[in-house]
Amino acid sequence: MSAGEVAGLPAMALRKAPVQIFGSGTGGRAGLTESAAAYETLLKMAAAGEITLDVDPVPLSGVEKASAHPDGGRRLVFVP
Numbered sequence: 865m866s867a868g869e870v871a872g873l874p875a876m877a878l879r880k881a882p883v884q885i886f887g888s889g890t891g892g893r894a895g896l897t898e899s900a901a902a903y904e905t906l907l908k909m910a911a912a913g914e915i916t917l918d919v920d921p922v923p924l925s926g927v928e929k930a931s932a933h934p935d936g937g938r939r940l941v942f943v944p
Contacts, residue, residue, distance in 0.1 A: 918939065924942050930942075
């Protein structure tokens with residue numbers, strides 16, 4: 865909102881590529897301590913099954929195969 869309350873974008877700009885909007889709200893970025901605490905909470909919620917992450921875990925041994933055969937845009941997460 866610091867640049868204005870309205871963002872004029874051509875509709876085609878939203879159709880051509882995935883769009884992600886990041887922000888931290890009024891007052892700027894959160895400090896490192898607050899960000900770390902929020903991230904820790906997020907990880908605990910994911911580990912407890914309270915939220916789900918739409919990812920495909922791939923073992924590190926499968927990196928070459930996974931990069932040669934993308935699966936339609938799902939996010940790959942390489943795990944040991």
